[in-house]
Amino acid sequence: MALLRRSETVIAGILLLAMVLIGTINPAFWQLDNLFSLMRSNVIIGIMAMGVLLVLISGGIDVSFPAFAVAAMYLTIKGMLALGYNGVVLPLLAATLMGLAFGAVNGFFVYKFRMIPLIVTLGTSAMVRGFLLGVVGTSMININKMPTALIDFGRTDVVSVTKADGTTYGLTAMVLIYLGLALAMHLVLRYTMIGRSAYALGGDPEAARRAGFDLRKTIFFIYCVAGALAGFAGLLHSGMIWLANPRDFVGLELDVIAAVVLGGASIFGGRGSVLGTMLGVFMLVMVKNSLIIMRVDTTWQLVVVGLIVIAATALSAWRDRRRAA
Amino acid sequence: MSDGFIELRNIRKVFAGVVALDAMSLVIKPGEIHCLAGENGSGKSTVIKIMSGVYQPDGGEILIDGKPISAMSPIEAIAHGVQVIYQDFSLFGNLTVAENLAMNVHLGEKRRLMNWRRTRAIAREAVDRLGVELDLDAEVASLPTAGKQLVAIARALMSDARLIIMDEPTTALTRKEVETLFRIVRDIQARGIAILFVSHKMREMLEISERITVIRNGRKVAEGPTGDFDEALITRHMTGGDILNEPYAWIPPPGPPPVPRLEIRGLTVPGKCEDLSLAIRPGEIVGLSGLLGSGRTDLALALFGMVPRYEGEILIDGAPVRLRTTQEAIDAGIAYVPEDRLTEGLFLPQSIKRNMLATSYERLARRLVIDRSQAEEMTQGMVRAMQIATPTAEKPVMQLSGGNQQRVVLARWLLTDARVLILNGPTVGVDVGSKAEIHAKIRELAQHHGLAVLMISDDVLELVQNCNRLVLMHRGRFIEDLPAAAVTEETVSDRLKTFT
Known part of the structure; x- marks a missing residue:
C-alpha cells in the first residue's frame, strides 16, 4: 500500500502505459537500436536534471544551466584548441569547475540579496550567453577541428550489436556516467546532512534557519552543484555529437524542468527524488523521440513539452495541497 | 532572592x-x-x-x-x-x-x-x-x-x-x-x-x-x-483599566414580534448540515457553537452564497432569497467575517481604504469610473466610526494590530449596508483590550442599527457574554437553542463535551 502511494510507482506505471501505447502505434519502438538511442538521449538531459532536482527541492528554480553548459563546453574546447591539448579527464574537470564557478554566482545573489532564484538565473543566463557570443566567438567547431580524444571518448559503447545488413549499433558508455552521477545524487540527497538541508530549506526556510542549518553553505552547495553538473554535461554533449556549437541548448531549460516536475518533484520545494526524476527524464525523452518518429513538426513538439510542464505542475500542486489539507 | x-x-x-x-x-x-x-x-x-x-x-x-x-x-x-x-x-x-x-x-x-x-x-x-x-x-x-x-x-x-x-x-x-x-x-x-x-x-x-x-x-x-x-x-x-462585562440583553420592542431579519427554514447542505431552522430578529445576537466539523462553518458559508447546492429556504426581512453566489448574498444584505481574517478576509499589503472598499467598488463605480471623493468620504467616516488607530487610511493593513484589522473587516461590511452580520470566530488571536472593543462595536451595531448578528465561536465565554441566545450544533443539526441568561460558561462547556 505504501508502495502504491509513492509517486515514483505512479510515474513508473504511467511510463509503462505510455510505452505500451507508443509500442502499439509504432512497433519499431521496441527494437533494440531504438531503445539504445533512447537511452543515449537520456544522458545529457538526465545529468542536468539531477542539478535541477536539487535546486527544486530547495525551493528554488534554475533556468541558467543550459547557458552555463554551453559556455563551459565552448570555452573548454576553445582552450583545448588554443593549447593543442588532447585529452578527456582534465577538460571535463575544467568544464565542471567552470560550471561550478557560474553556479557560485547564482548562489551568491540568491543567498546574499535573498533574490528570487528565477530572476537571478534568468539574468546570469542572459549574461553568460551574451558574453560567450560577444567575446569568445560565434563560430561552430566541427568534427574536423574537434579534439579527437573527446570524440573517441564520446563514441565508446558498452555493448555493440551487428545487424544482418552489416551495420553496427551500440549502447553508449555515457549511460554509465549518467547512472553513476544519479546514484551519487541519490546518496547525497538521502544520506548526507547537506542533502537533507536542501529538503529542510525547501520545506520551511525559517524553520531551517532556527534549527541551525548553515543556509549559506546549503545554498552555495545547491547552485554550485547544479552549475557543475551543467558544465560537465555540456562538454560531454559536444563529445557525443562531435560538435561544439556556441548557440546550443537553447530552450533546453524547459525540457529539463518539465522532466524533473514530471518525475514528481514539487515546484514549491521540499519534495522530489532521483528515481522519480530519472523516470521523468525517460518519459520526456521518449515522448519527444516518438513525436520525431511519427514525423510531428518540431513546433508541435514544443506545444507538447509546454503541455507536459503545465499538466505535471498542476498535478503536483494538487497533490501537495491535498497532502497539506 | x-x-x-x-x-x-x-x-x-x-x-x-x-x-x-x-x-x-x-x-x-x-x-x-x-x-x-x-x-x-x-x-x-x-x-x-x-x-x-x-x-x-x-x-x-x-x-x-x-x-x-x-x-x-x-x-x-x-x-x-x-x-x-x-x-x-x-x-x-x-x-x-x-x-x-x-x-x-x-x-x-x-x-x-x-x-x-x-x-x-x-x-x-x-x-x-x-x-x-x-x-x-x-x-x-x-x-x-x-x-x-x-x-x-x-x-x-x-x-x-x-x-x-x-x-x-x-x-x-x-x-x-x-x-x-x-x-x-x-x-x-x-x-x-x-x-x-x-x-x-x-x-x-x-x-x-x-x-x-x-x-x-x-x-x-x-x-x-x-x-x-x-x-x-x-x-x-x-x-490598565476595567473592562465592562455585562451580558447582552435584547429587549423585544413592544407590540407584535418583529419580522425576523434572517430566517432559515429546513436548510440542508448535503453531507454537512441537515434541516436547520432559525430566526434572528433585528437587534438579536445569536451565538452558535459546536465542535469543529459540526457544520457551523458550512451553515455560514451557505448563508453567504458559497454553497450553491443548499436546500431549504432563506428569508431576509420576510422575503425569500436564493443565494447562489457571494454577490447575491451581499445584495441581500448579508455580511460574513470569516474565521481567519488574515488569510480569507484581508488584502494585507493593501491600504486600509482599499480593504474597506473592497466590496463597495461595484456601487462606487455605477458610471464606470470610481467616485473618488465619495470613496474618500466613506473611508474617513468609517475610520472614525470604528475608531481605527491610524494616522491615515492609506496605511497597509498588515501594519495594524489584530484588533484594528478586525475592525477594518467589520467596516467593510458596514459599508455594504449589511442587515445580517455573520461572524466566524470574531476575536481569534485578538488581545483582551481589542476584544472588548470589538464586542462593544458588535453590540452597538445590533442595538442601534438593528442588525441581526450570528456569532460563531469556540470561545464559549465570548458567546455567553455577548449573545442573547445560544444555539448548539452537533453533526450538522441544531441540538439546543437556549436564552443566554439561562446558561453559564460552564454549563455550555460541559454540554459541548458530551458531543463526541
Missing part, C-alpha cells in the same frame, strides 16, 4: 529608538508552570526572544542558576536548557515525524551523514519519553495542528530541557485538544521541567499555571501566585 532557574533583572531592550522592554523582571523557578500574560504588543515576544538568546538585551542582567550570563546566543540558551515552542512550531512539513525529531540532534553533533536507523531510534525515544502515540513515518504536513504541536513538544524535550517556553500554544486547538495539552504540560512539570506559558487567554492561564507575571507596555505590572488572581484582576493589569 535568587531561587530561580532563570531570572531576568531590569531588562531593557530598544528597537530603533522604541523602547520594547524597560525594567522588565521575571523569575522562573525550577519545575514551575509560569504564565506570562500581556496584550499583543506588550513585549511578550521580546521577552521570549531574550530568554532564548535571539535578542541581546540593551541593559539589565540575565541570571541562570543565580549566576549572571553576559551575552547569550541561541545555542547557549539551548545548552542551558531553554527551549522555545514557537506558534508556528518551526517544523518541516515535507519531512517525516522521525526526521523532524532527530534533526536537532544531528545538527548538534555536527554530523555530515544521515543515519536513518539512528534517526528512528532517536525519534522513538523522544516519542516514548513524551508518552504519546505518533506515527514516526507520517509526513508532518499530514498531521492535525495538535499532532504537529506534539512533535514540537517531543522535540523540545529531547535536549535535556529545564525550561520550555510555549508561545500561544492553545490558539489553534479545540477545547478537547487543549485539555490533552494541559495534561502533557503537567506531565512535563512532574519531571522537574519548568514551563513558561505565554498567552492572553485568561481562563487557560488560571487553569494551568502556578504563578503569573503580567506585563504591559514592556514593564512588569504584577506578579504572584495564581491563586491571587482572577480574570478581572489580570484584565485590569493587562489593559
